[in-house]
Amino acid sequence: MNENYYWIEEKDGVVTVGLTDEGRNELGNITFVSLPKVGDSLTKTDVLVNVEADKAVSDIPSPVEGTVIAINEDAVDDPSVLNNSDRTSSWVARIEK
Template structure:
């Protein structure tokens, strides 16, 4: 399932643009590939992230995977509910399963992301 109105990265993160901030999570495709998520390590509020660098870790019964920053900026909010209920990412990847909110350093980086249609094509070709 791919949700309209979002942007996507080739590392399987989704972004919801909210002014100069973006809410970030992993896609339904990514959570499906990981399987049952059992632990999530999130950054701290105030941390700076650079586009392309790992900023969180998601562990499932199958594997551990880094989550890569789709944009550069500052973490202004984390989804603390995931620390006690990481399986929320499996159940609601686009709603309650969001990971962080990033205040953008450069809105131009959004131009490098994929539309829902482009992301659908990308995962079909993987």
């Protein structure tokens, strides 16, 4: 998936990652998501999240190297929250660099 399809916000060495409007439009309605586990170490080549949607199934690589310190538990229970453009509810994971 293209880097334009996810957003990142960094604060104090912690990066929050989510899907942009462009990414969501490319995928379509998200129906399933597989997130990493808290404590997982990621490199830029590792899959951060696997998304199944109306138009595509995609592995989204991690934009940064680091350790997963939080995942969006709401997205695990209800993947449709990732269809929202509100970053406070539609983030995927937080990674400590």
